[in-house]
Amino acid sequence: MKILLLDNIRSILNVGALFRTCDGAGFDKIVLTGFTPTPPRREISKTAIWAENFVAWEYYKNPLEYVTNLQKEWYLIFVLEQTPESIYFHRVAEFRHKNICLILGNEIEGVDGELIQMADYCIEIPMHGKKQSLNVATAGGICMYQFDECINLQKINL
Numbered sequence: 001m002k003i004l005l006l007d008n009i010r011s012i013l014n015v016g017a018l019f020r021t022c023d024g025a026g027f028d029k030i031v032l033t034g035f036t037p038t039p040p041r042r043e044i045s046k047t048a049i050w051a052e053n054f055v056a057w058e059y060y061k062n063p064l065e066y067v068t069n070l071q072k073e074w075y076l077i078f079v080l081e082q083t084p085e086s087i088y089f090h091r092v093a094e095f096r097h098k099n100i101c102l103i104l105g106n107e108i109e110g111v112d113g114e115l116i117q118m119a120d121y122c123i124e125i126p127m128h129g130k131k132q133s134l135n136v137a138t139a140g141g142i143c144m145y146q147f148d149e150c151i152n153l154q155k156i157n158l
Contacts, residue, residue, distance in 0.1 A: 001099050002027045002147055003070070007063050007115060008034035008106040009136060016047030017137035018104070023051040025144035030055055031101075033063035067101065067118050075099040079119040080143055081111045082132070086124040089143050095121075100147060104140045 004027050009015055015037050022030050032038050038059050039045070039052040060066045067077060076097045080089070103119065105111030116122060125139055133139070 001029070002144075003029045003031060003075070003101040004140065004144065005031040005033060005063060005067070005101055005103045006036045007103060007112055008109070009036045009104065010107055011136070012037040012041060012043040013047045014107070014135065014137040016044040016052070018140050019044065019048035019055050019057075020051040021137065021141040021144055022055045025141070025147070027102075027144055027147075028056065030057045031063070031066060032057060032059045033066070034061065063103075063112075064114055064118070067103075067115060070099075070101050071118070073099065075101050076121070077101050077103065077119045078143075079103045079105075079111050079116050079122045080124065080139060081105065081116055081122050082124045083116065083122045086122040089123045089125050089146050092121075092123060092143075092146050102140070102143060102147065104136055107136050 004018065004022050006015065006018065019030060037044065044052055070077065076095060078100060080102065103111055103115055123143065125134065125142055
């Protein structure tokens with residue numbers, strides 16, 4: 001199962017875009033945490049184009065307990081964040097694991113430090129320009145499709 005966890009995402013339009021991308025990339029569920037906006041909201045539907053009706057979702061005020069439970073269920077936890085230990089996002093294809101959770105954080109503050117500590121891997125997208133970040137919905141989409149490639153490689157190799 002592939003889960004996307006959004007931690008304190010500010011932009012309601014980004015949340016909608018991520019619902020739509022979850023549907024397109026074959027993610028099974030989106031978990032909204034903290035002050036991340038939740039459906040039903042007209043603004044979410046505007047960019048999700050109603051994908052929030054097809055992608056399962058849950059809300060939790062605090063993501064730490066949820067992630068702890070995923071770890072007990074043998075999920076690999078990936079955080080999209082630039083850290084000294086981060087690996088490039090395309091390497092996720094090396095991990096042949098059926099159950100993953102990808103965590104995206106706040107557009108300004110990034111992913112909460114406690115979630116980074118809990119992660120099995122921090123991944124990042126190489127940046128070649130002067131800006132060292134992408135919009136959270138864009139970055140999330142790039143990574144989600146990389147995980148889709150990882151799962152598809154499993155199907156080919158079986």
